[in-house]
Amino acid sequence: MITFLYGACGSGKTTEVMERIRKDTENGIHTFLIVPDQEAVSAERLTLHTLPPASQLVLEVLSFSRLYNRVCREYGGLSYRYMTRPIRSLLMWKNLRELAPMLEVYGTLAESDPSLSDLMLSGIGECKSCGITPDMLEHAAAKLESGSPLAARLRDLALIYASFDRLTAEQYSDSADDLSRLYRVLSEHDFFAGTHVYIDSFTSFTAMEQKVIGRIFAQAEDTTVTIPLSAPDSEALDGESVRRSLDVLRHAALLCGKPCEQTLGKNRRATTPALVRLSEELWNPDTGTKEPLPNDGSVTAEVCATPYAEAEAAAGHMLELLRSGARCRDIVILMRDVNRYRGIIEPALEKNGIPYFLAGNADLCAMPAVKLILSALRIRQYNWRKNDVITYLKTGLCRIELRSADLFEDYIDTWKLQGNRFLGDDWSMNPDGYTELLTPRGEEILRVANEVRRALTAPLKELFIHLDAAQNVPELCLALYAFLEALGLEESLSELAAREAAAGNLREAAQTRSVYGVILNTLADVATALPDEEADVGEFSAILRMVFSKTEIGTIPTSVDEVTIGSAATLRARNVKYALVLGLCEGEFPASVQDTGLFSSGDRKLLDDLQITLSSDSDTRSSDELMYVRRAFATPSHRLYLFTSRFEVSGKAKIPSLPFERVKKLLPQLKIHSYVGGELSYLAGAPKSAVSHLRAMNGTPQGEALRAALKPYLPKAETRTRAAVSDPHASLSPESAEKLMSRGLHVSYSRFEKYVNCPFSYYCTYVLKLRESGGAQVRSLDIGLFVHFLLENLLKFAVTEKPDGTFPEDDELIAMTAEKTEEYLMRICPGKEYRSAKLLHLYERLKRLSMLMVQNIVEEFRDSDFRPAFFELRTDGAGINPAPLIFRSNGGDADISFSGVIDRVDLLKKDGKLYIRVVDYKTGAKNFSLDDVRHGINMQMLLYLFTLCRNRNPEFLKAIGADAENPPHPAGVVYLSARIPVIDAESYTDKEEILRQAQQKLDRSGLLSDDEDLLRAMSHSLSSDFLAGIKCDKDGNLKGSALTKECDFDRIFEDMSRTILNISREMQSGKADAEPLKYGDNDPCRYCNARPLCRKNLQ
Secondary structure, three states, X not given: OXXXXXXXXXXXXXXXXXXXXXXXXXXXXXXXXXXOHHHHHHHHHXXXXXXXXXXXXXXXXXXXXXHHHHHHHHHOOOOOOEOOHHHHHHHHHHHHHHHHHHOOOOHHHHHHOOHHHHHHHHHHHHHHHOOOOHHHHHHHHHHOOOXXXXXXXXXXXXXXXXXXXXXXXXXXXXXXXXXXXXXXXXXXXXXXXXXXXXXXXXXXXXXXXXXXXHHHHHHEOEEEEEEOOOOOOOOOOOOHHHHHHHHHHHHHHHEOEOOEEEEOOOOOOOOOHHHHHHHHHOOOOOHHHOOOOOOOOOEEEEEEOOHHHHHHHHHHHHHHHHHOOOOHHHEEEEEOOHHHHOOOHHHHHHHOOOOEEEOOEEEHHHOHHHHHHHHHHHHHHXXXXXXXXXXXXXXXXXXXXXXHHHHHHHHHHHHOOOHHHHOOOOOOOOOOOOOOOOOHHHHHHHHHHHHHHXXXXXXXXXXXXXXXXXXXXXXXXXXXXXXXXXXXXXXHHHHHHHHHHHOOOHHHHHHHHHHHHHHHHHHHHHHHHOOOOOOOHHHHHHHHHHHHHHOEEEOOOOOOOOEEEEEOOOOOOOOOOEEEEOOOEOOEOOEOOOOOOOOOHHHHHHHHHOOOOOOOOXXXXXXXXXXXXXXHHOOOOOEEEEEEEOEOOOOOEOOEOHHHXXXXXHOOOOOEEEEXXXXXXXXXXXXXXXXXXXXXXXXXXXXXXXXXXXXXXXXOHHHHHOOOOOOOOOEOOHHHHHHHOOOOEEEEHHHHHHHHHOHHHHHHHHHOOOOOOOXXXXXXXXXXXXXXXXXXXXXXXXXXOOOOOOOOOHHHXXXXXXXXXXXHHHXXXXXXXXXXXXXXXXXXXXXXXXXXXXXXHHHHHHOOOOEEEEEEEEOOOOOOOOOOEEEOOOOOOOOEEEEOEEEEEEEEEEOOEEEEEEEEEEOXXXXXXXXXXXXXXXXXXXXXXHHHHXXXXXXXXXXXXXXXXXXXXXEEEEEEEOOOOOOOHHHOOXXXXXXXXXXXXOOEEEEEEOOHHHHHHHOOOOOOOOOOOOEEOOOOOEEOOOEEOOOHHHHHHHHHHHHHHHHHHHHHHOEOOOOOOOEOOEOOOOOOOOHHHOOOOOO
């Protein structure tokens, strides 16, 4: 007897089947239960739990693939050499390459598009499942009009199909042919004679499965097939696939006698009216006449902001369920495409301590060991491309420490190293870029970079020698195997797996332990499949990448009590009480149906007319999508949670899908909740997730309430979340401040001014020692150093008499400039190949600027009695150098001293007094202002002046011709701006006139004594160009903001001392506020390197 057992999702079809099997086995009848492949294990478990032990003696649980194995063991013909999915792809790739010249449509793609292999395998697989042979495709093509594109594609497919079968038959069996072979064996033998057969949990059947079922109908004493339709005449929108298969099965059953049709009742799994209505009427167009159901609380609907908010809300609901007594194994999370939520759902569960099992296979190409192999081959293929080297290094399997790898990456990124530069002598370029100073940190980076380079290149060079010598694919595989052995990959993976296991990541540990064996098996399979194939390194890399991408490392649950996560299309979960369905957005779930295979919907209809019936068209696939939704909604027995989101992760707007809207119509009293993220009612129940939201809620009543609710769960939440990263106010603990800022602070003035401009930026730069990554660049500091170097050397040369009593001419200065520029470049960048065109252009401009400044300064000295006494004078107290200026506070809590390098010191002896003028060169615009000094900035020049005038170092005083009784007097300070002036050359045709105009645009500013005799000594002509803008008015009086009385220098020094001590006290207290000093044109944030992580910027 043949029975069709009808019932919608949850109606108890499987329960009824189990009861009938119980009776059969009790009567000693040999019984078969046939289920889908993915259901086989759970079906076996179910029979063990629900049937008496003795039933296992006469019961066999099989899938169609296992049925073939079982039948062949009975009658012979079993194959022991099946093609794996990766080998199928590899052989198809080989097949296409060989056939490319003969293909009409796919010839070009066969050589250039690796995805064509998958497309052809899918098409051939569909043909085999539908019982379509290459000859049938050829005959169909012959019936089409001449020149038809479909005919050409059919001829190509027939050729590829037949050739692939011949190629694979030489070494392998194709599992896609198993059902055809099974059908032939069953046609010759009565395997099912006298047995009862139950076929359960299928939603549709392929053509070959239908043929096999036809043989079962003819042989078995009794056959029962469950049909997931509510009734034999059901026209449900989501039942198209079922109805198509049912029509074929009914026809086959009629050949064996009239079948019996039985119908089960309503959903017996659901325990609430709301769940029953959803499972039965989700796609019923006549729901408008139904009486509204009261809200029984079994359905919850959430409209979330993003997929991340969906995951967070789902985790909150699960914690709620677990606290109320639910078990993790009672809960399932469903979505249409699991990959859309990878990296989103797992962190949300892990953060809240919810164990889970993510059904599916790990991506082998994303695993470090495979990345190591593929990146090593790319290094050879693309000649040491930087990104390939970094990928190889970052796998963590090269036995190179993580910090060393980071320093190496930073170095090669700075100098954009790639190609043969990895293979030469040790590197010598400064890790800080185009600068002469090699800091201790730079020394460490340079040393580590060269150590890593040597450790990195040695095994790779050995590998490349063997790869280049290989004659075929097996030899390439052998070379790669030898490389992995030499690298100690197996041991490294074992160590990594142990660390993963120790951290509680049991799933990752299991995958890591198995991956080495998978790699070796893959290399063996590739060598066997392509024994005589020749390939270069690029082709070998493509082969391995294709094979690895198709190789699966399955995951198994690591605990008996885990939340299961899976796709609604494939996951079959039993005994689920609570289901959370994510991603109910338009085009996502249900998924949009598109023509993605070899044949469009129009092609399929045309082929159907030619007796070539393929498995499904767009209408059927659309119906299947609706079925996946219904099955997901009917999964739970107690509660259903539905989630949709308004925006994608990228920010693109989304709308709820049709099922979500249908739920609102079927359950009009259901309240839809909008979840943005960080809501108090959810976070109070999800303590670990809540921590990330506490900072954003600081200072609000909700934040304080949440903080109080979390205290029992997270004792450290208070200290961890009080200081928000966006809070501009921050300081070091007294202990840390004392360690970092010991009493008697000694700093350079540039560091001091950095702190004044912004304490937070100071701490980022000098305490945390954060450093910008990126290519080698010429910073403003480097420009200043170069200009100072040139000016020091050129000025000494320009103001020094030659033996003949003359001074150097311009051409001699130009030659000296070129010589000193090359000398400087050799110091900052010895390798000329690393000097970019941009760098050389910049230094050419700076050469011209320096020449212009030297000519201007020489002109100034011709008009002055002041003479340069020191260039680049250090204030460190060494030898004749002046000692640092010390500022002392009452109690010593703010003592501070400064050291630095003075660009130029000019001296003048007049009327028995020694006068000092300090000159500083600036490579940008710089205007002196006493208002700046009062704010604590722009004090450098005055500090240098007071350091010299108040210094009591006898060696220094002797060197300048002064003593303790007759100390030097301040004449003033001058900034000389070193910006290249812009001159409109069209207004001036004479070269000397252009030069004169350019020199006039060199800017000076500063503070000078108002003594007229002293000013005339600085410039005989009282030129405002040389006197920082001081001019004579029409009455002959000197006017200008740069003027001050000599006695005022003492007052300025006292004011500066108070300001410096106040700031020093803040520095030594550990204050690190993000409070930039903004006033007037001063804006420290404009070019601040710490801006990306600035607390002020995050507000």
